[in-house]
Amino acid sequence: MTSSERDLLTATHWGTYRVDVENGRVTNLRGFEHDPDPSPIGPGIVDVLDGPTRITAPMVRKSWLEGGPGTAGDKRGSDAFVEVSWAEANRLVAAELTRVRSTHGNRAIYAGSYGWASAGRFHHAQSQLKRFLNCIGGYTGSKNTYSFAAAEVLVPHVLGTFRGHLDTTTSWESIASDCDLFVAFGGVPLKNGQISQGGTGAHVQKGGLLAAHKAGVKFVNISPLRADLLDRVNADWLPIRPNTDVALMLSLAHVLLNEDLHDQAFLDRYTVGFARFADYLLGKTDGIPKSPEWAADICEIPADTIRDLARRMARSRTMISTAWALTRQDHGEQPFWAAIALAAMLGQIGLPGTGLGFGYSAMNNTGLNRTPIHYASFPQGHNPVPDFIPVARVTDMLETPGGKFDYDGASYKYPDIRLVWWAGGNPFHHHQDLNRMRRAWAKPETIIANEWCWNALAKHADIVLPCTTPLERSDIALTPKDPYQVVMDRAIEPVGQARDDHEILRGIAAEMGVEEAFTEGRSPQDWQRWIWEVSRQQAAGQRVELPGWESLQRDGWVKVPVPDKPTVMLDAFRTDPEANPLATPSGRIEIFSQTIADFGYDDCPGHPAWMEPTEWLGAAAPDDLHMISNQPRNKLHSQLDHGAVSQADRPKGVEPMTMHPRDAAVRGLIEGQIVKIHNTRGACLAELRISDMIRPGVIQIATGAWLYSDGDLCRRGNPNVLTRDKGTSRLAQGPVAHSCLVKVETIVSKVPQQKR
Known part of the structure; x- marks a missing residue:
């Protein structure tokens, strides 16, 4: 059987689907038959594949085309575009790359291209772009992620690795069989668990959560949002003040220490530096004991509740989960470090069903x-x-070429970027303080974007190269993060003149004389077969047999066998720390890190610590609210925001915003009103939804609305016009989107719907 003899398949970061095609058009995406909880996001692409937002030919910004590189950068986002042929587009890009390289060097090319792109293993836009640029001498790149940059830098100093532990997170099966109490800092948001990098075969987060609940596991949801944990598990909700989880963790640790409930034997064998941390908990270093009473004033959770939770954790088999969102705040390194220290004091790290985990349901593959x-x-x-x-730090780089920045113990300088090339991502979604970024975005001489639809990135580029969607090309979803490996069939012909990223770059490579170096004489189909055959060999080395290429194409998918034994994070280290040391200087868990202490950072000391954020309710004006801009439930970041699924959630054309009834009443606001959220950085519109599922003093609005600027106002509701753009600390320089104060007021009863 070939793809023409079976139902067509495609794979995405949010799920695997069967594809229905009629008369050369995709009519529906149906959930994969082996997925017990398919995501509704997928069908959102159907109505926009060939809709008015589709880019169907190479386009060049009019001012840039007429005046050359560096012309009227301030018109990006508003300037008209001129259609050109592929031959002309290839010539323009090749000539500009040659000019920048010869005049300023390859370091003047920034190929950040941050984003999720396609689930396909071959047609991964960033990989294609970076290979091409390496064929012509390289580029300035980026490190870490917007998701959890603070943890990516901090946790290796404490546990030896971060991503290694993400890949071995204690499984839901182990939690169901061996956990009593699941304490979720930031909750377990199932909407986030729809997603997994590289493709998702079967969604497990909801099933894992419910199975644990059925097995008797008790849950505690520590979050300003009650919806961060499924109602059906009957979790205790502690509506914490945003950005104060560290204070709560420290006070829990204080109770364990003060009441001799900590596991000193575990601390002695598996950790270093606890004595320094204990002195801080007791107030010996700063005169402030981190008691429940101290924390109660900060996080607004009663001292008795804190004390009772600490005792409950000590007498139970306890799992501590920390949401990735906790890293995206001022001093975002501290929550994960404090959680590690707290789990170490309980002494259950490395045991089945207990210890700690980083972000259950942050993605489908967690657990x-x-x-x-x-x-x-x-x-x-x-x-x-x-x-x-x-x-x-994109905006900082564009604003201050040659400026210094600290990162993980060293000092660096920002390069002088003349050309930006983005493929497979959208900085106008991920980045903070978008109005400031738009001003900095005017500075480079040329911006190139590989895009398939007219989002804010495409509108703010000089040269737009129209790329295909996964439904218009063949590929394989091949990922170690999921047991299902899936053929991605080409369901329809490319719309208009769209080309896949490999073909786009092959054309430019030919213009620059590096086509052979880029392709190695292989076609996309040849590369895909090569990737599969090499992967088969590597899997065989781990005693996993994958089918041949023809069998894979015939069947459409294969499921890799899963281990019989449930995964337990750090179990080998627990069994024998001498034989299985961590990749830290001591080989053990570093509750105090001499390495970090020696960096001398005033915003990241050598042990977990409470430091006030730059913006939080503890230093707010009377009418300020704390804004949580979390992940959407109807799209992945900003992908498919223009599609029917996302649009259905905002019939008035703006993103919904949730507010507590008390805050609405004080402001005279009513359900369904269009309101303006604003601060000194910008403003956006939103539709008010009132609920007691959010704590007072806090509003929630999802990220992902496409930026639609009217001055410094986003008329669709992109909250990143409001968020602060600064580093978490000099250690990691991660984003601090969740440290954000805003004001909310009425603007009009409704606004006209914007064209998609």
Whole structure:
């Protein structure tokens, strides 16, 4: 059987689907038959594949085309575009790359391209772009992610690795069989668990959560949002003040220490530096004991509740989960470090069902029992350019070329960027303080974007190269993060003149004389077969047999066997820390890190600590509210925001915003009103939804609305016009989107719907 003889398949970061096609058009995406909880996001692409937002030909910004590089950068976002041929587009890009390289060097090219792109292993836009740029001498890149940059830098100092532990998170099966109490800092938001990088075969988060509940596991949801944990598990809700989880964790640790409930034997064998941390808890270093009474004033959870929770955790088999969102705040390194220290004091790290986990339901693969296999990918080659930036420091880089920044113990300088090339992502979604970024975005001489639809990135580019969607090309979803490996069939012909990223870059490579280096003489189909065959060999080394290429194409998918034994994070270290040391200087858990202490950062000391955020309710004006801009439930970041699924959630054309009834009453607001959320950085519109599922003093609005600027106002409701753009600390320089104060007021009863 071939793809023409079976139902067509496609794979996305939010699920696997069967594809229905009639008369050359996709009519529906149906959930994969092996997925017990398919995501509704997928069908959102159907109505926009060939709709008015589709980019169907190469386009060049009019001012840039007429005046050349560097012309009228301030018109990006408002200037008209002129259609050109692919031959002309290839010539323009090749000539501009040659000019920038010869005049300023390859370090003047920034290929951040941060974003999720396609689930396909071959047609992964960033990999394609970076391979091409490495063929012509390299580029300035970025490090870490917007998701959890603070943890990516901090946790390796404490536990030896971060991503390694994400890949071995204690499985839901182990939690169901061996956990009594699941304490969720930031909750377990199932809407986030729809997603997994590289493709998702079967969604497990809801099933895992419900199975644990059925087995008798008790849950505690520590979040300003009650909806961060499914109602059906009957969790205790502690509506904490945003950004104060560290204070709560420290006070829980204080109770364990003060009441001799901590596991000193575990601390002695598996950790270093506890005595320094204990002195801080007791107030010996700063005169402030981190008692429940101290924390109650900060996080607004009663002292007795804190004390009772600490005792409950000590007498139970306890799992501590920390949401990734906790890292996206001022001093975002501290919540994960404090959680590690708290779990170490309980002494249950490495035991079945207990210890700690980083972000259950942050993605579908968290807690998924799976066989980690190192699959092959499209080789990117070597980048000889040493320059980089922490990923969330884009605006700083564009504003201050040559300026200094600290990162993980060293000092660096921002490069002088003349050309920006983005493929497979959208900085006008991920980044903070978008109005400031738009002003900095005017500075580079040329901006190139590979895009398939007219989102804010495309509108703010100089050269737009129209790329295909996964439904218009063949690929394979091949990921160690999921047991299902899926053929991605080409369901329809490319819309208009759209080309896949490999073909786009092959054309430019030919113009620059590096086509052979870029393609190695292989077609996209040849590369996909090569990736699969190399992956088969690597899987065989782990005693996993994958089918041949023809069998895979015939069947459409294969499921890699999962381990019989549930995964337990750090179990080998627990069993024998001498034989299985952590990759830390001591080989053990570093509750105090001499390495970090020696960096001398005033915003990240050598042990977990409470430091006030720059913006939080503890230092707010009377009419300020704390804004939580969390992940959407109807799209992945901003992908498919223009599609029917996302649009159905905002019939008035603006993103919904949730507010507590008390805050609405004080402001004279009513359900369904269009309101303006604003601060000194900007403003956005939103439709008010009133609920007691959010704590007073807090509002919630999801990210992902496409930026639609009217001055500094976003008329669709993108909250990143409001968020602050600064680093978490000098250690990691991560984003601090969740440290954000705003005001809310009435504007009009309704606003006209915007064209999609």
